[in-house]
Amino acid sequence: MNKDLTTGNPQTVLWRFCLPLFGSIIFQQLYNIADSLVAGKLIGENALAAVGNSYEITLIFIAFAFGCNMGCSVIVSQLYGAKDYGRLKTAVSTACIFSAFLCAVLMLSGILGCSPLLRLIRTPDEVFSDSKLYLDIYLWGLPFVFFYNIATGIFSALGDSKTPFYFLAVSSTSNIAVDILFVKAFNMGVAGVAWATFLCQGISCVLAVLTVYVRLKKIQVPENPPLFDGGLLKKIMIIAVPSILQQSFISVGNLLIQSVINGFGASVMAGYSAAVKLNNLVITSFTTIGNGISNFSAQNLGAHQYGRIREGFRAGIKMVWCLCVPFCILYLFFGKPLLLLFMKGESGAAMLTGRQFLWILSPFYFVVSAKLAADGILRGISAMRQFMTATFIDLILRVALAFLLSDLTKSATGIWCAWPIGWTIAMLFSVAFYRGECKKLCLNR
Numbered sequence: 001m002n003k004d005l006t007t008g009n010p011q012t013v014l015w016r017f018c019l020p021l022f023g024s025i026i027f028q029q030l031y032n033i034a035d036s037l038v039a040g041k042l043i044g045e046n047a048l049a050a051v052g053n054s055y056e057i058t059l060i061f062i063a064f065a066f067g068c069n070m071g072c073s074v075i076v077s078q079l080y081g082a083k084d085y086g087r088l089k090t091a092v093s094t095a096c097i098f099s100a101f102l103c104a105v106l107m108l109s110g111i112l113g114c115s116p117l118l119r120l121i122r123t124p125d126e127v128f129s130d131s132k133l134y135l136d137i138y139l140w141g142l143p144f145v146f147f148y149n150i151a152t153g154i155f156s157a158l159g160d161s162k163t164p165f166y167f168l169a170v171s172s173t174s175n176i177a178v179d180i181l182f183v184k185a186f187n188m189g190v191a192g193v194a195w196a197t198f199l200c201q202g203i204s205c206v207l208a209v210l211t212v213y214v215r216l217k218k219i220q221v222p223e224n225p226p227l228f229d230g231g232l233l234k235k236i237m238i239i240a241v242p243s244i245l246q247q248s249f250i251s252v253g254n255l256l257i258q259s260v261i262n263g264f265g266a267s268v269m270a271g272y273s274a275a276v277k278l279n280n281l282v283i284t285s286f287t288t289i290g291n292g293i294s295n296f297s298a299q300n301l302g303a304h305q306y307g308r309i310r311e312g313f314r315a316g317i318k319m320v321w322c323l324c325v326p327f328c329i330l331y332l333f334f335g336k337p338l339l340l341l342f343m344k345g346e347s348g349a350a351m352l353t354g355r356q357f358l359w360i361l362s363p364f365y366f367v368v369s370a371k372l373a374a375d376g377i378l379r380g381i382s383a384m385r386q387f388m389t390a391t392f393i394d395l396i397l398r399v400a401l402a403f404l405l406s407d408l409t410k411s412a413t414g415i416w417c418a419w420p421i422g423w424t425i426a427m428l429f430s431v432a433f434y435r436g437e438c439k440k441l442c443l444n445r
Contacts, residue, residue, distance in 0.1 A: 056254050067247060072157070074382070077294075114139070121255050274350070296308075313377050360416040
């Protein structure tokens, strides 16, 4: 169901809209968690390290898909809030055409460049072949990743956060079963993990795109809108390019950090791979709620309901902080059993690495969640310069400090300490930018 986010109590509207988004991202993360869980439990520590190592590279491709998602979603949200349905349909088709071209370029680049990239990040020989195999299969499923992201962006723009949840609930749980089938019954190893994800993502993508097509057909317009509009593409790019740069530079930064981690050996890689999956579950949840705040802000910007944007930020902060409490408790006190989900046994170095990572990062979830809520407002109102500034401050600090602190401490513990410092400073910038931009909007009413 399409939903207008410009009416009703802002807190109630935002909670009802974002909770299914949170459920969706939990199931989305099950894809990656299932891959690591099956690899670590049914294949071995090296397979877990290989999947985790490859995952950092896949995040670069996901960054481009996410950018297209946000560019399409924010502009469609603004047009939906303004009730300009003809240009809304053109914006959707324009985003799809651009995304298809970008996806083709990335597939070719990935096929040619993944091996050198794996060497560049110092992938150990014992996990190189499995890392390469996983990436090769992943790349053939990249169109599914792109068009599923476009579809979910459109659903969110129309105020519908439940439909993506239903698709992901079915496909991600199916992925777990197919993972186990391919690895345990067919003895396919890491290839089985990759093919299971390919198959389940493909099915969910096709169903999501078909549903979007049917949903848009029901929106009546006076005449057939054009399929492509250069002006709308420019507006989409204003949102998409900074979002792509944000996510891709974060991914490149994570690759640089991964190269430092790889220098400590396969056991530390495996522990990090398990712990970072748990961490990504939290950060991606905050990011998704931030995306919901972006859609809420964009619709209200289109409807000139500026006061509701501030109310949306306050509601968003309450929401993400409510999520912080259980995650902090789980990771601080129950990190060991959670990490054992990914490991065959209590490997000393791997378990110590994972527990240290969670102990250091989890108390600062309250900080990074506030940053991502403020970023959601900035992106929704198209304040992309400020959005990018806060993002790059976080990234540059985390990467530079990871190299510096790991060298000073001569251990991976120094790497983990870089996260909270970058998060804290970037949060101060994001909140300051949010306040400044909202003040401008209210003055220009």
